[in-house]
Amino acid sequence: MDTTHMPDLITPAIPFFILSLIIEGFVVKRMRDERRDVRGHTLKDTAASLSMGLGNLIIGLVWKGIAFAFYIALYQLTPLRMGSGPWVWVLLFLGDDLCYYWFHRVHHECRFLWAGHVVHHSSQHYNLSTALRQPWTTPITGVPFWAPLALLGFNPAYIVAMQSISLLYQYWIHTESIGKLGPLEWVLNTPSHHRVHHASNTQYLDKNHGGILIIWDRLFGTFAPEVERPVYGLTTNIHTYNPFRIAAHEYAAIAKDLKRPEPLRIRLARVFRNPAWKPPEEERVPPPPSTLPA
Helix, strand or coil: CCCCCCCCCHHHHHHHHHHHHHHHHHHHHHHHHHHHCCCCHHHHHHHHHHHHHHHHHHHHHHHHHHHHHHHHHHHHHHHCCCCHHHHHHHHHHHHHHHHHHHHHHHHHCHHHHHHHHHHCCCCCCCHHHHHCCCCCHHHHHHHHHHHHHHCCCHHHHHHHHHHHHHHHHHHHCCCCCCCCCCCHHHHHHHHHHHHCEECCCCHHHHCCCCCEEHHHHHHHCCCCCCCCCCCCCCCCCCCCCCHHHHHHCCCCCCHHHCCCCCCCCHHHEEEEEEECCCCCCCCCCCHHHHHHHC
């Protein structure tokens, strides 16, 4: 594979995405006839997800080329060369998946980065169209997380190809139509594990960040099994199908917080700390009487 040629595995897969969505629609409709807890599809929600995916694709046409050029520059700077044998692909597979884990986890733990990634979690449904509800800014903020692979001497074309393979794998796990997969649940990220990741249940928040493998979550303490039925969406849902509002709502909330008459350190903490972080004085304020338990 030519170091200077950026492979594209996602665009050729678009017909498969469309066909699989149609098939899933029929399967989930039958499931809903038997189980009322299956959310299934709605036209507006699916259209919003597809709009977000199209926006991501358009932005990616420009930005992925810039990111690829950055990886090439790093690759030319380092004296290391990993070569192209089968063992290199094994190491790259593990390295890419570890990079994805930390990219994904940090985008949940830093509000500024979460403002982009929140797009992917904004649907209250969980189906294959949700996989296509992609952010418009994470192609930019994600670049530093894969830079170490180029510095280690992995061919930039291999890096981009492995990123695409990981994304293609993660498409099929966005579904309610597949149950638990037995022993595979110990090693692989599965639909069951990823349903947990998309849930707003308290015990599921910020869990199961893995891409293809679930071993990193088990190793770093962010794993949770699917036990209670997942409730999909955000802890505070946005109730909009407008793709521009979906893409920008958390950035707008950050801008509003930056205008607060507070010390700079508090305003910066609101931007860069965990999305759930509040100043100590707000944590001590009791909820209004109407929200107290009877």
